[in-house]
Amino acid sequence: MVGTYTAPTGRSTTQIFSACTQYAAATVVAALRAGRFGPRSEHRRILVVSDTSPSPELGTPLHHRPGFEELESEFDTVHSWNEFIQPFHPAGWSPREQDASLWERAVRAAWGLGDEPVEIACESIQANPSQALALIFGESPVHIYADGLMSYGPTRNKVDPMIGTRIRRLLHLDLVPGLRPLLLTEFGVESEIVPTDVFLKVLDELAGSTDASGPAGPAPALLLGQYLSALAILTPQQEEELHARMLRGAVALGHTRVVFKPHPSAPAHWTQLLEQEAQRLGAELTVLDSPVLAETLFQNMRPALVVGCFSTALFTAATFYGLPVARVGTDTLLEQLTPYQNSNRIPLTIVDALLPDLEDASAVTGWSLPSAEQVRGEPTDLVSAVGYAMQPQMQAALRPHAERYLSRHRGTIWRYFKRRRLTVLGLPGAVPAQLAFIPRNATVRRIARKARTLKRAAAN
Numbered sequence: 001m002v003g004t005y006t007a008p009t010g011r012s013t014t015q016i017f018s019a020c021t022q023y024a025a026a027t028v029v030a031a032l033r034a035g036r037f038g039p040r041s042e043h044r045r046i047l048v049v050s051d052t053s054p055s056p057e058l059g060t061p062l063h064h065r066p067g068f069e070e071l072e073s074e075f076d077t078v079h080s081w082n083e084f085i086q087p088f089h090p091a092g093w094s095p096r097e098q099d100a101s102l103w104e105r106a107v108r109a110a111w112g113l114g115d116e117p118v119e120i121a122c123e124s125i126q127a128n129p130s131q132a133l134a135l136i137f138g139e140s141p142v143h144i145y146a147d148g149l150m151s152y153g154p155t156r157n158k159v160d161p162m163i164g165t166r167i168r169r170l171l172h173l174d175l176v177p178g179l180r181p182l183l184l185t186e187f188g189v190e191s192e193i194v195p196t197d198v199f200l201k202v203l204d205e206l207a208g209s210t211d212a213s214g215p216a217g218p219a220p221a222l223l224l225g226q227y228l229s230a231l232a233i234l235t236p237q238q239e240e241e242l243h244a245r246m247l248r249g250a251v252a253l254g255h256t257r258v259v260f261k262p263h264p265s266a267p268a269h270w271t272q273l274l275e276q277e278a279q280r281l282g283a284e285l286t287v288l289d290s291p292v293l294a295e296t297l298f299q300n301m302r303p304a305l306v307v308g309c310f311s312t313a314l315f316t317a318a319t320f321y322g323l324p325v326a327r328v329g330t331d332t333l334l335e336q337l338t339p340y341q342n343s344n345r346i347p348l349t350i351v352d353a354l355l356p357d358l359e360d361a362s363a364v365t366g367w368s369l370p371s372a373e374q375v376r377g378e379p380t381d382l383v384s385a386v387g388y389a390m391q392p393q394m395q396a397a398l399r400p401h402a403e404r405y406l407s408r409h410r411g412t413i414w415r416y417f418k419r420r421r422l423t424v425l426g427l428p429g430a431v432p433a434q435l436a437f438i439p440r441n442a443t444v445r446r447i448a449r450k451a452r453t454l455k456r457a458a459a460n
Helices: 022-033 081-085 097-111 130-136 196-208 236-252 268-281 294-301 313-321 330-336 345-354 361-366 378-390 396-408 419-425 442-459
Strands: 013-019 043-049 077-080 118-122 142-146 167-173 191-194 221-224 257-261 284-287 305-308 325-327
Touching: 013 022, 013 130, 022 043, 022 142, 022 167, 022 191, 022 196, 077 081, 097 130, 118 130, 191 196, 196 294, 196 313, 221 236, 221 294, 236 257, 236 268, 236 305, 257 268, 257 294, 268 284, 294 313, 305 313, 313 325, 313 345, 330 345, 345 378, 378 396, 378 419
Parallel strands: 013 043, 013 118, 043 077, 118 142, 142 167, 167 191, 221 257, 221 305, 257 284, 305 325
Antiparallel strands: none
């Protein structure tokens, strides 16, 4: 849906855009260039950058990274939120409600805003620093932009109605054509697509301003790290093994030249296991430690295959650049991701359902991107059902969709649903009432585990 932006009437408006990553900043710039925030001549535009990583002092700030000069020209001023609120950490700090007006006066004075009207455009409104800005400017309209697959899932935490009712729209990239976001629909917020061609042009400019072409020679396979252990989704050892699985899978498909792009916040020593595995397999491994976007590598390197777990970049590679992609490890994560409401569940579900398994050679070579019409069918039904199971109160309208989907797929739903969750919600596939005690009975669980062990031993 393409909305019509309406600026506050009267005096000129200051638009404050908050970005934590270069990808987010590129999304904002694309929205601006596409006219989604009105003519520049009518507004003063401020970009507020922040680093929410666990140790921001060890990283390179967004406004100091290669290619940022291609983005900053769209703004009148750039401010660092980390510097403004130090010594507080931007991910953990938000003003007390009674202090919000004091902070607003402080921000207006520091950034020379005077008393002019302000609009906020920010990322995840459930988290800081977006929530902090929305609280500080408590009477300003809010625009949310989503730069990843999480926009297709439900709002992960209940948003204060004093903020939620001020949200005008959700801008998002068309990463999965045919799929519509669930984010913030509980407030009746309409979604609006940031034009893909404009976004790609911004990425082209970033790619042209950085030297990240990878090793010379035939196109390599590109492995994407996500630093999932920082989110307590995996242990460090499990994540290192996940990277090794990526490498082994790529080599098994014939890719002996491999490039690994670690997450910018991941420890440097994590690549040691990967380097040892590459040596054992006889593969040529290059580790890129410069803080560049994966999309820059897609543009400059044109990899022969892009491999990841459930990174949004898998879909930018497939949808925007037409590159072959493959996933690995999603089955394990779907099984152990907790709680069920974890906001990573929808990205994980989408990647698992729509992208080929790296360890299935025929699936990888025979895969093609589903059409928008295909996505509007079973994949949309699956996302709606999972979204309802995650947040049944906020997404109550989706219950009939969930019931229909679960009724149609009773024998194949266990990859994406937990029986206990279905039981709590009274959905098809739930444990019968007379057997509901079993999942909580330690003795039964112990016997079941022993039976499974014996079954596997017999099979071997």
